[in-house]
Amino acid sequence: MSDLLRAPAETKYAEELDWLESVDDQPKPFSWRLSPKMVRLFILGSEPSDGLDRRISQKWYGDRSFVERSIVTLASDRGLLLIGDPGTGKSWLAELLAAAISRNSTLVVQGTAGTTEDHIKYSWNVSMVIAKGQSRESMIPSPIMTAMETGSIGRIEELTRSTSDVQDALISILSEKYISVPELDSEGIVFAKPGFSVIATANSRDRGVNDLSSALKRRFNFVRIPVVTNRRSEAEIVRFRTEELLSRHQLDLEVPPTLLDVLLQSFADLRASAAAAGSDDEKLESALSSAEQIGVLEDAILHSNFFGERALTARTLASSLVGSLARREPEDLAILNTYLHGVVEPRSREEGGCWPEFLEGGRDAIATLS
Incomplete structure (x- = not known):
């Protein structure tokens, strides 16, 4: 095999x-x-x-x-x-x-x-x-x-x-x-x-x-x-696929639980924004499914292993999220920029943790793609 x-x-x-x-x-x-x-x-x-x-x-x-x-x-x-x-x-x-x-x-x-x-x-x-x-x-x-x-x-x-x-x-x-x-x-x-x-x-x-x-x-x-929206089930799916990825590539890299929570919360926020949107132009083209989450995490893990410090960071995760979900220009970039300023920025001030670094990484990724 x-x-x-x-x-x-x-x-x-x-x-x-x-x-x-x-x-x-x-x-x-x-x-x-x-x-x-x-x-x-x-x-x-x-x-x-x-x-x-x-x-x-x-x-x-x-x-x-x-x-x-x-x-x-x-x-x-x-x-x-x-x-x-x-x-x-x-x-x-x-x-x-x-x-x-x-x-x-x-x-x-x-x-x-x-x-x-x-x-x-x-x-x-x-x-x-x-x-x-x-x-x-x-x-x-x-x-x-x-x-x-x-x-x-x-x-x-x-x-x-x-x-x-x-x-x-x-x-x-x-x-x-x-x-x-x-x-x-x-x-x-x-x-x-x-x-x-x-x-x-x-x-x-x-x-x-x-x-x-x-x-x-x-x-x-x-x-x-349906798209899995239960937080516990989503976490199990992402962990399951991530373990397979790490095993396949023989990587010794840990995914901190705090960063997994940041990823799950980001997708939950973006789904809520899409549900409240008045038109398709105000929604990301992505389905925001569990497979999309796994793709974002896989990209971040491989980038960290090959080009980073062999440790997953909030900055790399944010960069992978923007790079994976921004498929239309300028619509998707505008939606992600609004999310970072309207949701992530206030949360980074109130909660701290990984969110300030996640915010900074997202902003840098959008600036690079704009």
Whole structure:
């Protein structure tokens, strides 16, 4: 695994999955590798009341009802659509579900404007077709077709970025549970095996790009993943990802709890400002999600390690926050400048601590970018 830049969940947590499978005596739907209870436990982590002989780490942070509804949906004949703002953990939850259920989370189609029906169904190896003609051997199955043939979970990322042709192709797959291959006679239909299902993700900010038809919506159960705003949950998510970052880069660098509080409070302030804004021009373009927080902290940690004094400071954190969130010029810079003068400056006078240095670092970063 050390040779991989990013290992899939079934590889990264293979030892946990093997152990859970060995002790799982609950009934399993179809060809599932784990029972629904064990799938939930793998994703949300174990508690003393579970009575296990070992601890299972928590990998996704959010309301357990979202995970339970997702698992129940995948045990039915309907697809699962995870929808929410960017950075809310939709793709990570989809990957964990596929890893726990099928031990394969890599059967993925990325939805883009260039995604075609072939990416959902199949294509052909042209050289083999020329040499031997069209056959199953010369056919290139899509990840979704492979999932159908193996009774596994197929994933589609950013479904609303796909065109209507792609979405229409998915309707028949979710309804009929087979793919017709008219070029082949004796093997002209590929049927889905029990256990096959589809997890799709959609960015709620992409509404209007390629809206889902009512026919396709009927074939999905929707699970809306909100932005995490609970302070405790946010802190757990950021700590979890930060520990992974430090381990991956083999960094011996401490994140002071006071600086983590500054980061969490800054995002809370900016979210409150966005909620009170009268127009989109008065809001940051950023979704201000937990993923954005992790990105800011990651930038600050790496900058401190490579170019600083190998110690995270409030100045570096403020510089990373401005650099990461200022995506539009001059709108975002103006919003951040207003935040620093209207919120951070009074707080630095009243509370002291890390806030004065954070204020100074933010001002310097804005001056550099202006």
